[in-house]
Amino acid sequence: xxSRNYPLDTSSLTISAKIVLxxxxxxxxxxxxxxxxxxxxxxxxxWMTEAGEGVDPVDPGSGKTTTTVAMDFGRITLHPDLVLYxxxxxxxxxxxxxxxxxxxxxxxxxxxxxxxxxxxxxxAVNYFENDSDVPFIxxxxxxxxxxxxxxxxxxxxxxxxxxxxxxxxxxRDPGSTAKALQELVSYTxxxxxxxxxP
Amino acid sequence: MIETAxxxxxxxxxxxxxxxxxxxxxxxxxxxxxxxHYDPQFSATLLPESQALYELARERISLxxxxxHLTIPLGVIRVLIxxxxxxxxxxxxxTGYAYQHDPIILERILDGLKELPx
Numbered sequence: 001x002x003s004r005n006y007p008l009d010t011s012s013l014t015i016s017a018k019i020v021l022x023x024x025x026x027x028x029x030x031x032x033x034x035x036x037x038x039x040x041x042x043x044x045x046x047w048m049t050e051a052g053e054g055v056d057p058v059d060p061g062s063g064k065t066t067t068t069v070a071m072d073f074g075r076i077t078l079h080p081d082l083v084l085y086x087x088x089x090x091x092x093x094x095x096x097x098x099x100x101x102x103x104x105x106x107x108x109x110x111x112x113x114x115x116x117x118x119x120x121x122x123x124a125v126n127y128f129e130n131d132s133d134v135p136f137i138x139x140x141x142x143x144x145x146x147x148x149x150x151x152x153x154x155x156x157x158x159x160x161x162x163x164x165x166x167x168x169x170x171x172r173d174p175g176s177t178a179k180a181l182q183e184l185v186s187y188t189x190x191x192x193x194x195x196x197x198p
Numbered sequence: 199m200i201e202t203a204x205x206x207x208x209x210x211x212x213x214x215x216x217x218x219x220x221x222x223x224x225x226x227x228x229x230x231x232x233x234x235h236y237d238p239q240f241s242a243t244l245l246p247e248s249q250a251l252y253e254l255a256r257e258r259i260s261l262x263x264x265x266x267h268l269t270i271p272l273g274v275i276r277v278l279i280x281x282x283x284x285x286x287x288x289x290x291x292x293t294g295y296a297y298q299h300d301p302i303i304l305e306r307i308l309d310g311l312k313e314l315p316x
Contacts, residue, residue: 015293015294016260017228078307078309
């Protein structure tokens, strides 16, 4: 920490952290980012000028009117010196290459599931189970405020390991989204304790 | 025509970085940067894109937000910020990743989330 690059006034030091919201297309990632973010979710389309052109077909049945070309992110200033960023993963398969970059350094991930289209989130669960060290939990998004399948059925359908926390949330509700984020952070803390601090 | 426009824009972005694609610093999308001591004379010497970064970073800002505000791909932002940091003109704040096993930081994040207005 003796670098001259360090600001003279260390009170200006701010730590930023990141949580990733993952899941397939139309499961409510943008909604949940927007529900707790202090800024309107920013769309990172700008990064994607080389990779993404055109838009994805939106299932007319989903009632989704905005199209996510790339990924959205939001910001929560938790303390004056601690800022949390929430990043929604790009749902489309052709953006898989971005997941590693996006997930690097994340405290954890919440995989959102829509039980009406559970298969939309298979790929995200696979990714965090097999291709990533980032701790993750799964949250069933209750679009209409109620749960259409019980959680055991969802766990079975996702072939989710018993140790992975499974919860519910309403992506539109800030309190509910915040709760899911709390569950994730608690889970990450428990993992840190059981792994032991390096 | 559209194809040509797209291509020239792509080349331009990476030409800015002198062809470099790997920054010297470990910069995550959420990494915050800020200008510790603003120097208008230094700013005036910068290429427009770096100058825009330097000006925006007078207030603490993340790489992801810089990318959005300036419509510059994140990879390019990383390299340009890295150059400014190497000249000690921009400070790179630590990310939570460095504290991932630090219970105090995680506890503070949890406390902050609990205090959010529902």
